[in-house]
Amino acid sequence: MPDFELEKQAIADGYSLICGVDEAGRGPLAGPVCAAAVILDTSVELQGVDDSKKLSEKKREALYDLICQKAVAYCVAFATVDEIEEYNILNATYLAMNRAIEGLKIKADFALIDGNRVPKDIRIDSKTVVKGDAKSLSIAASSILAKVTRDRLLMEYDAKYPEYGFAKHKGYGTAEHMEAIRRLGPSEVHRPSFLKKI
Numbered sequence: 001m002p003d004f005e006l007e008k009q010a011i012a013d014g015y016s017l018i019c020g021v022d023e024a025g026r027g028p029l030a031g032p033v034c035a036a037a038v039i040l041d042t043s044v045e046l047q048g049v050d051d052s053k054k055l056s057e058k059k060r061e062a063l064y065d066l067i068c069q070k071a072v073a074y075c076v077a078f079a080t081v082d083e084i085e086e087y088n089i090l091n092a093t094y095l096a097m098n099r100a101i102e103g104l105k106i107k108a109d110f111a112l113i114d115g116n117r118v119p120k121d122i123r124i125d126s127k128t129v130v131k132g133d134a135k136s137l138s139i140a141a142s143s144i145l146a147k148v149t150r151d152r153l154l155m156e157y158d159a160k161y162p163e164y165g166f167a168k169h170k171g172y173g174t175a176e177h178m179e180a181i182r183r184l185g186p187s188e189v190h191r192p193s194f195l196k197k198i
Contacts, residue, residue: 001050002140004042006129010110011042015125017072019101019108020138023093024052024146028171029181029198030164030190031154032078033089035096036145039072039108040138046070049140051133052147064148067141074142075103076149081191088193094119100142114139161187173198 007018023035040046046067052060068074077099079092087095097119101111110125114132132139151170158167163184169177171189178198186195 002133002135002137004040004137006112006127006132006136007040007042007138010112010127015110017106017108018110018112018138019073019104020112020114020132020136020140020142021097021100022052022114022133022139022143022146023096024143024150025171026089026093027173028191029173029177029194030081030166030171030187031150031157032080033084033093033096034076034078034146034150034153035093035100036074036076036142036149037097037100037104037108037111038067038074038138038141038145039104039106040070040141041072044070046137046141049137049144051131051140052143053133055144057151060144060148060151063141063144067145071141073104073106073108074145075100075105076145077103081189084191085193090117091120094121098122112136112139114143157187157189161189 010018019037019039021037025033079096084092113128133143154166154170164180
């Protein structure tokens with residue numbers, strides 16, 4: 001289970017406001033990529049917070065509200081489909097992460113970032129953490145905010161484009177989703193560069 005060990009280590013190194021950063025939606029065929037940055041006080045208790053992929057949708061929704069209530073600061077940001085197409089998915093992910101960090105109402109002075117690459121153009125000191133959402137509570141919290149926010153957006157897409165089944169697959173390349181794209185053609189929320197093999 002994630003804990004505050006990495007955050008406390010950063011505080012011992014002289015930092016005071018540590019944000020966890022994670023993304024959701026790098027792999028889907030549709031929709032933006034979403035990133036979140038969350039600053040938590042290391043004395044706060046957040047029962048059940050874990051890597052968003054290990055949690056049920058119902059549990060993520062409940063934890064989303066709890067994280068928003070208990071966070072020192074949080075921000076969720078997107079990079080659009082057009083930006084994914086223009087810059088590629090990796091650079092669009094960095095863009096969303098930087099927007100989330102910059103959008104914090106209380107500014108962080110250090111970032112713990114899920115993964116093995118530091119986003120280019122980041123303006124604060126940072127450290128990457130492979131499988132960070134299983135190690136750091138602030139990264140796990142950011143993974144939940146990013147996932148829930150993106151899933152809610154895909155539910156809105158489902159209401160607008162019900163024939164694609166976004167509510168069910170959230171834009172990922174399921175057999176059902178790919179069949180709908182072949183039958184109907186892509187919608188305006190699909191990522192053209194991701195559809196070349198369909």
